[in-house]
Amino acid sequence: MNNPKKPDLAQRAYRRKKIKDAALVLPLLGAFLLASPFITIFATDGYIFGLPLPFIYIFGVWLFLVIAARRMARLLSEP
Amino acid sequence: MLSFNALLAVSLGYVVMLFGIAFWAEHRANAGRLGWLRSPFVYTLSISVYCTAWTFYGAVGSAARNGLEFITIYLGPTLVFIGWWWLLRKLLRVGRAQRITSIADLISSRYGKSTTLAVLVTLLAVIGSTPYIALQLQSITLSFSVFAEDGGNANYTAFWVAAGLAVFTIVFGTRNVDANERHHGVVTAIAIEAIVKLLALLAVGIFVVWGFAGGLPEIFAMADENMLRTEKIFTSRWITLTFLSAAAIITLPRMFQVMVVENADEKHLATASWAFPGYLLLISLFVLPIAIAGNALMPAGANPDLYVLTVPLSQGRETLALLAFLGGFSSATSMVVIAAIALSTMVSNHIITPLWLSLSPSRTATSGDIRSVLLVSRRLSIAGILLLGYFYFRITGGSAALASIGLIAFAGTSQIMPSLLGGLFWRGATRSGALVGISAGFLVWAYTLFLPSFEGAFLLSDSLIENGPFGIAALRPYALFGLGDYDPLVHSMFWSMTINVFLFVTISLLSTPRPLERIQASQFVDVFRLNKDIGGYLVSRTATSEDLFTLAQRILGTNPAHRLFTDMASEQGKTSGLPDPTDDLVQRVERELAGSVGAASAHAMVSQIAGGGTVSVDELMKIADETAQIVEYSQQLENQSRRLEEAAHQLRHANTRLTELGAQKDAFLSQVSHELRTPMTSIRSFSEILRETDNIDSEQAQRFLGIIQEESQRLTRLLDEILDLSHLESGRGNLKVEDVNLGDVIERSINSTRGLIDESGVEIALNLPEKPIIVSASFDRLAQVFINLITNGIKYGRSKNPKITITARTVGKLAIVGIHDNGPGIPAKDFEKVFEKFSRLSESALAGSAGLGLPISREIMRNLDGNLTLEPSKNGAVFRVTLPLAKS
Missing domain, CATH: 1.10.287.130 (Signal transduction histidine kinase, dimerisation/phosphotransfer (DHp) domain)
Incomplete structure (x- = not known):
């Protein structure tokens, strides 16, 4: 409170570290969702809105990864 | 139906357009107006050279045969790109810092600028890429044959396509001798082609889903059960393919070319990290619907690899089919052009140049322009590589399905990956480890996947593939050591990667890297920690600036060399003339040359001039790890x-x-x-x-x-x-030491002070043991000490009934005498002061005493190997005299 700049800087450094950690975790998460036994939960014959469940699942995760990567790239590019 | 000639005209028109775009971009870049040519989206689009004709035609074919499996080829790259912070960022930084020209250059540079490794990786890349180039030629001829009823001559088509691509590549890919410089013309043309192929596939997809089937649910309703077999998802093949495609995007020569060499700004990678996976998502979105429609529409036996073309054609959509044809044409040509540039750089830098150098060692310094030699060798390499692809196409003649050729090539080049990752993250990885690992992995790949893929037509006979060499079942190519229940690709990847990684790690652990390797290792592994200015290493050499200038001039050209040397001179503070041949200069020249001819050749050239490029242990000590x-x-x-x-x-x-x-x-x-x-x-x-x-x-x-x-x-x-x-x-007392009876000394002392004692009325109490204590001392001096102490006690221990008690005892080898008065005593803080010269205690001191008694007594005791100290006591002062007992 007496010195508002100090905690702000420390928080920013901390936040940046968190973002970097997240950037490292994202591909691992992607690998877990798309190339681990986890995927078999959705590899069933079901349909949603007339679309096969595996199709929806894979493209859904894929889209999520693209959006997350975009957000991450923005955050990482911040000074 | 379009005639063959009309199709030819369209393709030629398209090619002319590409030439025009490339030329215009090159022109713009030369004029310095880069603008959007350097935008991160152009960079992203150029990376889409990953999606070749194999993607365009083959993915649909693969989907028609194996359902969702084709997606794995895009999932691997997606994971690598969203994890750019881990790997690609480092790869880019290293490539930039070391001015790397190709994947072979990267491996060679990392492992001590090894020529052997560069040659090995180059050969591997050529062997892995040739089928792939053949595949592109095949897809173009196939697509031609779809349109042309008369078919035309496939070989004839393939030849002219290859020739046309060679011309394009030579014109726009070898404009500069510096392979590290950007090829704006090529990259822009590739970016346009990337848009064309994406639009084409989307257009076909949208037509199939909404124009033909009437919606996504409808198209999936058409799918036969085989295509959506869910148990096919997540099998060992699923994992292997994901891994393989992830490895491929890193190790394929053309990918390295567009991602690292052609990269203009590291920040572009941040955009590509999400935009490229997005591109892949879009391009694969309609693959499955097109495959479903193809299976539903086409007669049995139709080639699924051509559904992208045949489905629109069967519905009478010729324009759409033409767009699809151009998309496929774009995919094929962009891949061939980039692969040819990447491979020609490698072949020219790592095979032709070293050969040329070793054949004529004297030429480096004396003969004419090396630049023209380099350009000619690179142009010849491009022509040679395309010719090789053409011959491969002629020999195999489109025997295998597109997708399997692509996968075989992927598996071959992925053998570089352990050494690449090890080189970037593990300082202990050595040249020998990389050499053995890559070679072994490559041999296992060739034996278990590549050679058997010819189905007995090349090197391995049918019976050998079936029964193993000499009938040894354990060595069957598709079932090595009896591991036969797996898909051939999974089987091959398992063995080749296992053996590759195992040998790479073990031999790296066992071998000792050369000094240059160690330097390069830390340059690579610690690329983010190293200061920009300390990029190099000190190697004392005997080069003269003139020699270095001549060399630079021959390779970089007169003007760039002039600029480089002027810069260096002004950095050294010189206003005119050549810079001094410092280590810095030698390094800079070597790095600049590396941009043109690769690290190993540059190192060899500079070493030839500078004499002895090896680093001595002493020098290594100097440079030691930062x-x-x-x-x-x-x-x-x-x-x-x-x-x-x-x-x-x-x-x-x-x-x-x-x-x-x-x-x-x-x-x-x-x-x-x-x-x-x-x-x-x-x-x-x-x-x-x-x-x-x-x-x-x-x-x-x-x-x-x-x-x-x-x-x-x-x-x-x-x-x-x-x-x-x-x-x-000063220790010059020279006291005469003898065996003395302590009791006698004390008695003598009391007698000597008798007058004073009687006068002051002090009572003297003696407390001596019965057995006489014999000490080693000088009688007179010891008496002097006691006299002094008694006198002292009389003088200062004044009280109503003054009394001095003298006790003596032995402790171990020491005799201890205590002289105790019942006076006011001495405060503990003054204990040391008492023994200082002339420091009479307080003002109550008696006149006439010089105050030297105690200091002298203490010195005497110390000279007698004893001591004189004050003991803490409640009443009165207690002096303690310690001295050694007689030895006998």
């Missing part, structure tokens, strides 16, 4: 500052002591003068009385003379004491 240096330095600093602090502490201590000593000396001097002055004054005054008084009676004269004598005796005594003390202090 971190190690810093650690060592900070430790030294720490040590030094600690030592300094200690020294300062000691100095402070010594200073205090000196000040004290100085004060004591002053006090001593004034004390001495004072002590001497008192007797001198009385001697002088009495002698003056005697001289000046005429009639003095003899009795009085006698008394005065007595005083004078007494005072002069006191003077002499005082001087004797001072002398004695100074002798004792």
